[in-house]
Amino acid sequence: xxxxGTSIVPDNQVITATYADEIINESGVGNMxxxxxxxxxxxxxxxxxxxxxxxxxxxxxxxxxKDLETMFQLTYLYFTHPRKDEEAFETFKAQTISRFKYIxxxxxxVFYDTIAKLATQNSPRTITFPTEEQINSIxxxxxxxxxxxxxxxxxxxxxxxxxxxxxxxxxxxxxKYLGSLPATDExxxxxxVSPEFPEGITEATVFKxxxxxxxxxxxxxxxxxxxxxxxxxxxxxxxxxxxxxRESMREDQGGVYGVRAYASTSxxxxxxxxxxxxWGCAPENVDRLVQTVFFEMDTLKMTGPxxxxxxxxxxxxxxxxxxxxxxxxxxxxxxxxxxxxNEEILTFDEIRDIIDQTDSEDLQKLASSFFNDKHYLKVILxxxxxxx
Numbered sequence: 001x002x003x004x005g006t007s008i009v010p011d012n013q014v015i016t017a018t019y020a021d022e023i024i025n026e027s028g029v030g031n032m033x034x035x036x037x038x039x040x041x042x043x044x045x046x047x048x049x050x051x052x053x054x055x056x057x058x059x060x061x062x063x064x065x066k067d068l069e070t071m072f073q074l075t076y077l078y079f080t081h082p083r084k085d086e087e088a089f090e091t092f093k094a095q096t097i098s099r100f101k102y103i104x105x106x107x108x109x110v111f112y113d114t115i116a117k118l119a120t121q122n123s124p125r126t127i128t129f130p131t132e133e134q135i136n137s138i139x140x141x142x143x144x145x146x147x148x149x150x151x152x153x154x155x156x157x158x159x160x161x162x163x164x165x166x167x168x169x170x171x172x173x174x175x176k177y178l179g180s181l182p183a184t185d186e187x188x189x190x191x192x193v194s195p196e197f198p199e200g201i202t203e204a205t206v207f208k209x210x211x212x213x214x215x216x217x218x219x220x221x222x223x224x225x226x227x228x229x230x231x232x233x234x235x236x237x238x239x240x241x242x243x244x245x246r247e248s249m250r251e252d253q254g255g256v257y258g259v260r261a262y263a264s265t266s267x268x269x270x271x272x273x274x275x276x277x278x279w280g281c282a283p284e285n286v287d288r289l290v291q292t293v294f295f296e297m298d299t300l301k302m303t304g305p306x307x308x309x310x311x312x313x314x315x316x317x318x319x320x321x322x323x324x325x326x327x328x329x330x331x332x333x334x335x336x337x338x339x340x341x342n343e344e345i346l347t348f349d350e351i352r353d354i355i356d357q358t359d360s361e362d363l364q365k366l367a368s369s370f371f372n373d374k375h376y377l378k379v380i381l382x383x384x385x386x387x388x
Contacts, residue, residue, distance in 0.1 A: 001017075001058030001336065002157040004188035007269075011124040011193075013142060015134050018127055020143040021052040026092045029087035030077045034088060041070075045324055048074035050151070055268055056340070057150045057158070065165065072177035072187035077183050079151045084144045097132050104129050107209030111381040114206050115217050120195035121376055149188075154178075156187035156194070158339045172326045192269035202377045207387040210381045214286050215258075215381040217278040218293060222370050224265050224273040228346055230366075231265065232317075232354050234273065235264040237363045237370070238263045239313040245295045249279065249289055256281045256289065263370070267341050273370060283382050290378065297371035304364030314355050321351055 006017040018296055028034045046063035048071055059078055062073040103109045120126040127134065151180045159178055161170065224230065242261045249256045259279040266272055305313075324330040325348055337343045346354075 001056050001340065002150070002154070002188060003056055003190050005053045005055045005190055005192050006125075007055050007190045008149075008188065009146065012148070014125045015127055016138045016142045017052065017146050019092075019138055020147045021057075022096075023049050023089055023092055023138075023140065023143045024078075024082050024147050027083040027088045029074065029083050030081040031083075033083070033085055044066075044070055046070045046074070048078065050147075051079050052147075052150065053210050054194070062095070066167070068170070069173055071165060072173045076177040076181065079154060080149065080310055082144065082147055084140065084149045086140065089101075093135055093138065096130075097135050098378065100129050100135070101132065104131075107206075107211075107381060108215060110208045111206050111215055111217075111379065114204060115219065115377070115379045118202055118204060118379065119197060119219055119221075121198055123195035125193060125195060152182060153186065153188070154181035154183070155183040157181075158336070160332055160335045160339070162331045162335065188234060190268065194269050197274075197297065198377065199373060204378075205380045205382060207382050207384045209381075209383055210385070212283065212383060213280060214283040214383070215278065215280050216286050216290060217377075217379045218290070219277075219377040219379075220275040220370065220372055220375065222273055222372055226265070226267045226269045226271045226341075229345055229354050232351065233362055233366055234263055234265065234370075235317060235356055236310070236313045236355065236358055237300070237305075237366050238275075239316060240309045240363065241296065241300065243309050243312065244299070244305075245277070248292055248296060255285055262343050267343075275370060283386060286380055286382075294373055297367065298375070300364065300367035301371055304360035305369070307360070310358075310360055310363070314358070317355055318352060 006014060009017045026034060026196065028037045032040060044063075044067045046061070046067040048059060048061040050059055051057060059075050061071045061075055078387075104113075109129050116125075116126050116128040127262045162232075163176075224234075238261060242259075245259055245261055249259055257280045261275075261277045262275055266274075281289055334345050337346050
């Protein structure tokens with residue numbers, strides 16, 4: 001991966017930049033269009049795909065041992081010989097318009113689109129479900145030029161390889177295909193163009209659909225002090241909140257489905273935590289369940305978690321890490337994180353020690369800093385017939 005992503009383009013080019021990776025991926029690579037590439041890969045167990053995020057871009061790949069060189073070859077080609085295909089581009093646009101036209105007809109899509117726009121104060125860089133007009137504005141030449149700008153220079157890129165291989169067999173491939181990538185003295189860097197979460201309390205109601213069902217979402221955004229210890233404690237806190245919500249919303253009150261509670265953290269462009277709570281229920285239960293969520297948050301802020309739930313969250317977390325430590329994807333993520341975030345890689349014993357030593361007071365302090373009832377976004381989806 002390398003740094004830059006869509007952050008380096010101005011607002012009026014974001015839609016093109018956002019879909020540049022898909023456009024390139026649909027166009028094939030080198031002198032092969034997508035159909036030729038698929039035929040070339042017949043009988044091979046290998047996948048290579050370029051990606052472009054907000055702050056970074058890179059290549060994701062996987063293969064079995066016998067197809068390892070093909071993975072490196074395709075990686076080299078996506079850096080040096082991306083393909084511009086007008087016919088593939090027009091097909092991409094038509095399919096994308098059709099797909100999002102169908103998605104946008106769903107009341108839940110309008111609901112989540114509203115959440116995204118309000119959470120970013122209607123930033124032009126927020127594109128959740130693009131309109132037909134936005135898709136038609138995508139420019140193939142701009143997408144191709146932008147992609148080449150990101151990938152033409154490999155200086156500053158980090159390549160992470162995990163899996164079953166030995167150094168003697170893989171180093172020649174690294175030297176041949178990665179060591180020969182073009183590089184200059186200049187390196188791209190991301191820019192801080194991230195939208196700001198709104199101040200104070202923001203509330204909205206979306207009236208869409210005819211079914212007698214509702215969806216509710218609460219979102220909070222607060223500063224986060226980045227450290228391995230805080231990340232693990234945040235994980236425990238959210239597991240406990242999920243347990244309490246499941247017990248109080250679904251089991252005690254009934255009529256609730258799809259209860260979700262998760263927290264995403266970011267270090268760049270600024271250290272922050274974004275907490276999202278959402279669920280579905282009958283329209284008449286929305287207000288009562290919103291109060292329930294705040295009650296559970298307030299309880300954690302005032303008294304911290306009880307011993308039973310704390311121990312349950314600890315045990316579940318340790319079991320998950322025992323499994324994760326055996327998975328390639330976990331190590332790929334951790335090694336990338338070490339390079340990208342300047343993050344230490346903890347051993348299982350170090351993780352276990354932090355989890356074991358975390359007490360109710362630790363999580364009470366975190367809850368007090370994360371769960372802010374004076375700073376949140378609340379969006380409710382109700383049937384159209386309830387609109388006054």
